[in-house]
Amino acid sequence: MKTQNFQIVLDMRSEAPIYVQIVEQVRQRVSTGELRPGDQLPTVRQLATELRVNFNTVARAYRLLDEAGLISTQQGRGTYIWEGPTEETLKQLKKKSLEELTRNYLDETSRLGYSLKDILEELKRIYLDASHTGSEKQENKQDRQIDEK
Numbered sequence: 001m002k003t004q005n006f007q008i009v010l011d012m013r014s015e016a017p018i019y020v021q022i023v024e025q026v027r028q029r030v031s032t033g034e035l036r037p038g039d040q041l042p043t044v045r046q047l048a049t050e051l052r053v054n055f056n057t058v059a060r061a062y063r064l065l066d067e068a069g070l071i072s073t074q075q076g077r078g079t080y081i082w083e084g085p086t087e088e089t090l091k092q093l094k095k096k097s098l099e100e101l102t103r104n105y106l107d108e109t110s111r112l113g114y115s116l117k118d119i120l121e122e123l124k125r126i127y128l129d130a131s132h133t134g135s136e137k138q139e140n141k142q143d144r145q146i147d148e149k
Contacts, residue, residue, distance in 0.1 A: 006042055010051055017104060018053055020097050022061035027093055030070055030081060041071060041079040068093040 008025050010018055029035040041062075042050065048058040062079060065071045070093065072082040109119050 006047075008047065008051060010053070016101065017057075018051075019057050019061040019064070020100060022047075022051075022058065023064050023093065023097055026061075026065055027068075027070065035081050037081050039081045041081070043078065064093070064096055068096070 008022055010021055014021065026035065044055060044058045044062055048055045051058070062071065062073065066073060070082060071079055073079045
């Protein structure tokens with residue numbers, strides 16, 4: 001894969017941090033086979049310039065992808081897709097993304113003066129009010145049963 005064909009689309013209105021959006025798009029493309037082992041990614045500087053974001057934002061995304069075993073940066077050669085993701089690799093990457101999003105959310109709500117009780121009540125209310133389909137409805141039912149116990 002040529003680096004100039006690599007397209008990341010950022011949603012600046014999204015609450016997801018930019019580095020998480022980059023990680024998720026790379027992860028998704030690897031999992032669908034659009035990116036394959038050996039495909040080269042743009043350098044951190046190239047992607048930061050193309051996306052018009054801070055160098056450190058892209059570096060953070062690449063570091064998470066590297067820690068998850070999805071990419072490998074080889075000094076002087078570039079950054080490449082390292083392997084097809086195993087289920088465990090995808091699980092770890094999703095967990096790290098969720099952890100980062102949660103930390104950002106908690107930092108912001110704490111800064112605004114909300115208590116943990118307020119936060120948990122609001123999360124539960126929104127989660128239960130959201131419209132869910134198929135298996136999500138079953139998961140919600142199981143979650144409510146667990147909460148009631």
